[in-house]
Amino acid sequence: MVSHTVLRLTSQGSLDNIAESQEPRPSAGKHEVLIKVKSVSLNYRDIAIATGQYPFAVKENVVPGSDAAGDIIETGEGVSGFEKGDKVVIAFEPTTLYGPIKTWKTALGGPADGVLRQYIAVPASAVVKIPESSALSYAQWASVVCTGTTAWNALYGNNPLKPGQTVLFQGTGGVSITGLALAKAAGATTIITSSSDEKLEHVKAKYGADYTINYKKTPNWAAEAREITGGQGVDYILENGGSGTIKQSLEAIGFGGVIAIIGFLSSATQENMPDVASLTLSKGAVVRGIMVGSKQQLEEVVRFIGERDLPVPVEKTFKFGRDQVVEAMKYVASGQHIGKVCIEF
Structure with a gap:
């Protein structure tokens, strides 16, 4: 059995309640892609969830984080339009392909397990390719998911x-x-x-x-x-x-x-x-x-930014791991940053 590192919030109330564990690595279902996470961008929402200030439901023992960029390493047999090696970002709310978000029940990192893990399997319909010609980093592209x-x-x-x-x-x-x-x-x-x-x-x-x-x-x-x-x-x-x-x-x-x-x-x-x-x-x-936005809007902003290589603002990065992620979240909570704070894998 192949395992990977996963972070989970054992209980709400403190950033220190984030724990690290080894879990079986997922595989891609028929209509899914398996993504090796390369960078995760943090939001104030992540701090609110961990500290119990988030006004919506949170899954017990949730994997935090909603914004990730990475590489596809496996595609399900029913997937077309994506292949191994594609660089992608994952939509914040994977079920809303267009129009307004109609529920908070399936958004990543709160009501559903998020992206602070080495590998994640998601529906192919929920991912957007990063332009091949882009000079932006994985951290910058991860930062487009929610804020962009x-x-x-x-x-x-x-x-x-x-x-x-x-x-x-x-x-x-x-x-x-x-x-x-x-x-x-x-x-x-x-x-x-x-x-x-x-x-x-x-x-x-x-x-x-x-x-x-x-x-x-x-x-x-x-x-x-x-x-x-x-x-x-x-x-x-x-x-x-x-x-x-x-x-x-x-x-x-x-x-x-x-x-x-x-x-x-x-x-x-x-x-x-x-x-x-x-x-x-x-x-x-x-x-x-504004409830973030749909996958269609993510596609639009990815295209707009990619064609211009706009300077997506990443101020500071931390390494993936329980202690570094907690430190990064505390830095976000302090309000010292300008732009985004990211986790590098």
Whole structure:
């Protein structure tokens, strides 16, 4: 029996509850491919799941992680279009091929076993080939799975972004920086916020953000965003804060603009919650909840990034293994990073 290394979350409540074990290596079923994992990209969702803060159901003893890139080493007899040696990424929610995600019950790394293991067998329908000509690393491609698809859905899943429009990104995490790269490539004007001048200077220099706002120095960053846009307001906002920042987002958005609700990093007490319905109505705005995206959207963003070799932001990598993965997750939880943190196999 051939075995491989698997990480599992023995119980929720602490990152230290991740354990390493040896398990039988899977094989590809009739309509599956077996992938040798080369890199896994971490998300804040992974920390929320491990620490018990995730608002949805989590499988007992789950294998964490949702974002992986790797090589196909075996194909099932019913599989066509893929062959041994293909470089691929796996869709975050393997059953949603197109349209909106309709359930959280089968997403990897939470309700279903994820990718922090050396080998994984998945339906061939759930994987997307990495362009052969791409100069990007496995870590960069793994980082496209959740953050890339989320940013793509936010910008193109409803009213498609047009050149010359303005997009505001909250914070310097993976979704924001990846979205920034996508928006710049599409000819948009970009604004990014952070509490750190150092991070803002880095993002402006490395990723070409057009405008930056330090929200600690400028708590009313909505007014600053409106001033940047000549009083019109921004066209798109990638809203990572949630209830704690939605009021500012609604004040910053222009008439008919789109606010993509992505994260829940900042909370507001009930008595401080704004009247979202009235504020949305007053702007004719669209407020969308973004549940990552479909396999089709993953294909679209892979093609867009691959044709341009866009700089997918990977800041730091750790080696695969229980102790290193826990260290990497603690680093993500600290909020020190700009862009993505990945695990190399």
